[in-house]
Amino acid sequence: MTRTIPDMSSFRHSVAIAATEGMLHLELALACEVFGPAPAALPGPWYDLGVCGTHPVRVGRFLVEPDHGFDRLADADTVIVPALADVDEDPPADLVEAVRAAHEAGARVVSLCTGAFVLAAAGLLDGLRATTHWAHTGELAARYPRVEVDPDVLYVDNGSVLTSAGKAAAMDLCLHLVRLDHGSAVANVVARRLVVPPHREGGQAQFVTTPVPARDGHPLAELLPWAMGRLDRPLTVEDLARRANMSSRHLARHFRSVTGTTPLRWLLAQRIRRAQELLETTDESVDAIASAAGMGTATTLRRHFQRTIGVPPDTYRRTFRT
Known part of the structure; x- marks a missing residue:
């Protein structure tokens, strides 16, 4: 996918959150948190955030005045x-x-959780991959057969139309947007302020049958930091398995x-x-960065970077170099 990175250096990117009766408060609130307060020491303009609706609406237990x-x-x-609380009813026509x-x-249009039903009703998802909360993917696919519903991902980025799974995945997609618009460093600052993981790939599974253990108590708690400290070196699955003292x-x-x-996809994501x-x-050269990130050569870095981020490394640097 070829992506045009917006020039955020000289204007305020306007973000409008649509509010209507029957929406869930968590997704609306987290969007306000991500796109509202500007990070400290931001090198350029932040978002111009507004909430849009026809009248004051009750969202959960709160009254929202657009x-x-x-x-x-x-x-x-x-x-x-x-997100919409009730997906059995058609979304409001207005x-x-x-x-x-x-x-x-x-406009770039983004749905959080079951907000995907609004985008589907508007015809924006026809012929595209999309996702929503795993509990409602079957209903989305049945009601809108022209949509290619993927129940196994956190979010889907189609360029001008993006959809996310529920709750925490909505935060992942919002941070993904910040990363696209302002770069990885700024997105990490926002994530630290909100005390959430800075980046989860959209292709990760949204529903895992085995509960994820506590952050410091899972079997990879020591291995992941060890690998992160050695991204400039060749690492294989066998290397990781040997370090973790387990089979591949x-x-x-x-x-x-x-x-x-x-393991290999995780390693590639960390290198990118x-x-x-x-x-x-x-100011390091692309060759030096390729070596530091464990990509070997600039050619390899450019190939993976273009495929993952959507633009070449040089274009990315010109956009986000502060």
């Missing part, structure tokens, strides 16, 4: 549709029409349980993240 009407969605750069109009006007098959099971992905940070914060 700043603007739905007509303002069409003027936003990004429109966020939080909300569906406003979201469709915003997308036609060029046993290691793979633990990785799937704890991280939602495979390391490269992002070095591109943003140093």
Whole structure:
């Protein structure tokens, strides 16, 4: 997927959150938290956040008074549709029409959790991969057969249309947007302020039958930091298994349980993240960064970086170098 990174250096990117009766308060609140307060020492403009709706609405136990009407969605750069509590009913027609109009006007449209039903009703997901909370993926697929519903991921990024699974995955997608717009370093600052993990890949499983152990008590608690400290070196699955004192098959099971992905995919994700940070914060050459991130050569880094991030390393650096 080829992506155009927005120039955030000279204007405030407007984010409009759509609010209507029957929405869940957590997803709406976390979007306000991520896109509202600007991080400390931000090198450029932050988001211009507004809540849009036709009238004051009750969201959970709270009364939300919108700043603007739905007509303002069409003027936003990004429109966020939080979760709906009741997916058995069709989404409000005025909300569906406003979201469709915003997308036609060029807005990036994002659904959190069951907000995907609004995007699907607007026709924005036709022919695209999309996700929602795992408990409602079957209903989404049955009601909107033209949507390719993926029940096994945290979020799906189609460029101008993005969808997330429920609750914590909604936070993952919001931080993903910050990373796209402002870079990895700023997204990490936001994540630290909210005391959440800075990055989980969208392709990780949203529902794991084995509960994830406590942060410091899972079987990979010592292995993951060890590997993170050695990203500049060649590491194989066998190296990781030997360090963890377990078989490769046993290691793979633990990785799937704890991280939602495979050891090699996890390693690649960490190497790409390391490269992002070095591109943003140093003047090192792409060759030097490739070596520091364990990619070997600039050619290898460029191939994986383009495929994962959507742009070449040099373009990424020009956009996010502070």
